[in-house]
Amino acid sequence: MLIASTSVATAQEAAPPAAAPAPEAVAAPESVAIxxxxxxxxxxxxxxxxxRMNSITTGLLGGGLLDAALHANRDASNKTMLASALDSQSQLDALLSLDLRGMLKLSPGTTIITHAMPLERKTMNSVKTRRSSSQAKCYSELIVADVFYQKAAIYGRSLKTLFMVRDFGSDSKIDFEYKAWGGNGLKLFPPKEGEDALAALDELVGVFKKNFDEYAGNEAKAPRKPEKI
Known part of the structure; x- marks a missing residue:
């Protein structure tokens, strides 16, 4: 009896502890207020x-189906790198690193709310009401519509970004809307074999911010409707 009891105790001591339950995955919030x-x-x-991300490379043929077919692999690779450097969160982080309130002439007390999920591109122009459920008395939107890399035989490489600002005031009718491209040249993207890929991806983020700076400068000059009385 003594031997059997000792054997059981030894086996219990040697048994590994029960594994702790795996932590549940926490989904990223759909929106974040700053x-x-x-x-x-x-x-x-x-x-x-x-x-939407896009890449268009045109050679001496000047575009068309043949030109697109010749550069299809290169453009597919570029789109993959664009999506890596400028995924949804990277776009939001880049914009939040800027003074959005000052650049868009908003009140200093404006709360910025970022949305992780992009809007469907095809609805960008058709939906004329607020794109969120917010009932804020003072409400505006900044939508990134397109991120577009272009290489042209004559003009070289550039990143273009289509932005849209809409101001609704206190209701659901648009008081002001301004949609326009910002575009600037690239020196490092896309990287060639043996070149620093990280530097090329960082360049995309920097030029994305420069594009918004260009857009915001033009948006500030756009005529507004008279204020509601």
Whole structure:
């Protein structure tokens, strides 16, 4: 009896402890609110990243089906790298690193709300009401519509970005809308074999921000409708 009891005790000591249950995956929030440095005043800016990435390379043929076929593999590779460097969160991070309130002439008390899920590109122009469920008394939107790499035989390499700002005021009717491209040249992207790929991807993010700076400068000059009385 003594031997059997000792054997059982030894076996229990040697047995590994039960594995802890695996932690449940936590989904990323669909939207994140970034409060102003001072007091929030009830105004909101909602920001969405682009759904669509595109790459077009044109040679001496100047475009067309044959030119597209000749550069199809290169453009597919470029789109993959674009999606890597400028995925949804990277676009939002790049925009949040800028002074959006100042560049878009918003009130300092504006709360910025980012949305992780891009809007469907085909609905960009057709939906004329607020794209969120917010009932804020002072409401505007910044939508990234397209991110577009282009290489042209004459003009070289560039990254172009289509942005749209819509201001609704206190209701669901658009008071002001401005949609336009920002575009700047590239020196490192796409990287060739043996070149620093990370530097080329970082360049995309930097030029993306420069494109918005260009867009915002033009947006500030666009005529507004008279304020509602």
């Amino acid at each position: 409060a102003p440095a001072g007091t929030a005043d009830g105004c909101e800016l909602h920001v969405w990243p682009a759904e």
